[in-house]
Amino acid sequence: MCSHSAPKDRSVPDFQQSALIIVDVQNDFLPGGALAVPDGNEVIAPVNILSGMGFAAVIATQDWHPADHCSFTTQDGPWPVHCIAASTGADFPSALHLRPVSHIIHKGMAQDRDSYSAFFDNDHETSTGLDHLLHGLKVSHVVVCGLALDFCVAATARDAMRCGFRTDIALEACRGITSDQAPLLHDLQTQGVGLIKNI
Ligand code: VGL
Ligand code: ZN
Numbered sequence: 001m002c003s004h005s006a007p008k009d010r011s012v013p014d015f016q017q018s019a020l021i022i023v024d025v026q027n028d029f030l031p032g033g034a035l036a037v038p039d040g041n042e043v044i045a046p047v048n049i050l051s052g053m054g055f056a057a058v059i060a061t062q063d064w065h066p067a068d069h070c071s072f073t074t075q076d077g078p079w080p081v082h083c084i085a086a087s088t089g090a091d092f093p094s095a096l097h098l099r100p101v102s103h104i105i106h107k108g109m110a111q112d113r114d115s116y117s118a119f120f121d122n123d124h125e126t127s128t129g130l131d132h133l134l135h136g137l138k139v140s141h142v143v144v145c146g147l148a149l150d151f152c153v154a155a156t157a158r159d160a161m162r163c164g165f166r167t168d169i170a171l172e173a174c175r176g177i178t179s180d181q182a183p184l185l186h187d188l189q190t191q192g193v194g195l196i197k198n199i
Helices: 040-051 130-136 149-162 182-190
Strands: 018-023 057-063 103-107 141-147 166-175 194-196
Touching (some): 018 040, 018 149, 040 141, 057 149, 182 194
Parallel strands (some): 018 057, 018 141, 057 103, 166 194
């Protein structure tokens, strides 16, 4: 077997050009938290395995809202109060390995708009800077994992595709809020997102 053959599409990625994006693995999204994702705690072990695999960058996002954020039911928004900036609920869970994390991105900091994606606010106008950061690091491929699969993970994967990155979601290291994820996963695949079923 020739070990120097050109890699095929969807081959094992070159970690030198790959970043892991850990989306919103925060206390408020775990069981017992303010906006608990069912079985959200089950992502921690697979995320820890992924983050130790040698990615060129490991980005961890934190939902980081002001106390009067527009997404809160107290402001007629859709979500219970969660992830107030610098609160315990916004903290990373203690079991999450932080040593491999190279960059932390805060999102949802503006009072008047939400930011599901790690790249842009939901208005698609304001960038978190992650796009430029990754391009500057010569990253061409991202693997996305975390919470919640059907909101912030999906939005991050869609934006990563728009920004020109080869994009995969590590499904074992994700949990969603809605019970039937099949339509969402099909939609993401249609948009070119790869699904990694086993780490
Ligand atoms: C999220 C709803 C509100 C998430 C964040 O991380 O998926 N969902 N804020
Ligand atoms: Zn939020």
